Amino acid sequence: MPQVSIIIPAYNGERFIAKALDSILAQTYSDCEIIVVNDGSTDQTAAVLLPYHHQIRYVEQPNRGVAAARNQGMALAQGELIAFLDQDDVLLPNKLALQVECFAQHPEIGIVHSGWRLVDAEGNRLADIEPWHEAPQLDLAGWLKRMPVLLSAMMFRHSWLKRVGEFDSQFKQACDVEIVQRLIMLGCQTAWVPEITVLYRQHDQNDSLNTLVQAEEVWTVQEQFFARSDIPPTIRQIERECRYYTLVWIAWRLYHTGHPTEMSRYLEKALSYRPSTRTEALMQWIELFQRYEAEYGKQFDVQQLTQSPAWQQLVSLLVKPG
Template identity: 60%
Template sequence: MSVTEVPLVSVIIPAYNGDRYITQAIESVLNQTYSHAEIIVIDDGSQDCTPQVLKPYQHCIQYVYQKNQGVGSARNRGLEMARGEFIAFLDQDDVCLNEKLALQVDCMERQPEIGMVHSGWRIVDQDGQHLGDVEPWHQAPTLDLPTWILQMPAFLSAMLFRRFWLRQAQGFDTSFRQAGDVDLLQRLALLGCQTAWLPQVTVWYRQHGQNDSLNTRLQTEEAWSVRDHFFKRSDLPEAIRQLEPRCRYNTLVWSAWRLYLTGYLLEMVQCLEKSLTYTPYLRTETVLDWVTCFSNYSAAYGQTLDLATLTALPGWQQLLIRTVL
């Protein structure tokens, strides 16, 4: 096969004040065993040294600077520029393992009916030290529409898309600052875009003090808003509409864990209390499920839940009294 026959992959990297890690992200694409890829960096109004650190890469990337408009806008700008049949999104502080693109393109070519490939990711700290691996295919072996709605194992940097489907979905909703990925994946699944697992880790997700995801108040607000938008649609199949209570419950418990992790304890309690409206369990069973979910989420992200600390919180104890007594 000649170079011109090899499918082009467009790797879109949205950047905002990313001078510390972005060169590692770019190097990880340049070092891929799959070499037929273009790199598009959309700088969303950085005020640090991002433009300067990218100057040595001018010959091998497309770089656009725009006024700060949010990550959804930056990704959409990248999509407008992309020439590839396949699209990969890579956050500025993440790192692709060397065979990511080769393995995912091969998966796409062997299964022409699919529009997305998903894989696992490794949690690392700011220095790249291994914290844990996330392998969602164990809990969600089939990524059909109900699974996306109920579990949403979303991480864009671990995925590869056919450009056709992203254009069918009209890209990202720029009104979401953090939940645009969830909104997009819901819409793609509803359109009939099929997903296959590549059951191995293909990317590093770096945790550090400047992660956007640490703004968990905004994250949980948008997680709820995304569900509102989805379940207000008039074109939902009835079987999917019936999943709303369980989806709402799962969203609230996940949000509560994220809020606990970042110290928003009052908001954590509020989410858990709200989840009682949607729980499929008896109340005592619900409390046990909260603990199980918190433990499982923590383990997936390389952490151990300190159950004694959690259950000793005054807010937790008061919630427990209101819930089971």
């Protein structure tokens, strides 16, 4: 039995999936199996994977979405530990070794997390994301306030995934956030490996660019979470704060991907969760947008935002008397 099962859900991944596989085969840790679930690709993904068939477990299924593909991979996995890798991401050489060692040192934990490097389509560095600085303790409060989920940068104890159940296939963009929330509510503990271990590729076909779906799903996941009756009182006390920052982050994602009207709608909703004046809220939104943009290695154009019709309409709405 392999110690680690690495699951790659593949859908029309002909462009990058070979690089993802090569990065696994180049790991300093080798006690692993690679499971690739082809989720009904219509491009040359199957042909690209042919040379790797003696090194991977390959299965095909009709297109049912990334959650269903991951669930299929988990059903086949034999490893004690589970890692997920998106078809366009790349593992750095010590990723598996570092995280397996962390599990060995901390038998009580169910998740190991690490940082990631944003790169462009050609692999050029954009920015390093080191979430442990803002969320040093990934307890339930830490996850909810920051929710730094990137499955490619994580590793899970298989027994915990069996306990929590499958990814929720109703979600196309937020099934990862939803399953992590369920794990933490069950008492699953997380430890950091405070190093960059994966390259998270940004390109024009990223699923995460479908931010209209992403926004709706992220908010639905949070609504479902806070509708639970078993939330600890300490978490209930930070509910409004969590909702506020989630809405502002969603608004930035929408603006970042060219949906200013929808951005305004989420910012209006955020205002109801923050006891600040409306002028203070406007200033804070600009500051947060700048911070989120900087995390992606980009300079935020404040003037472009504040002069946009959507922002001007938002300002006029918020400064109305009463």
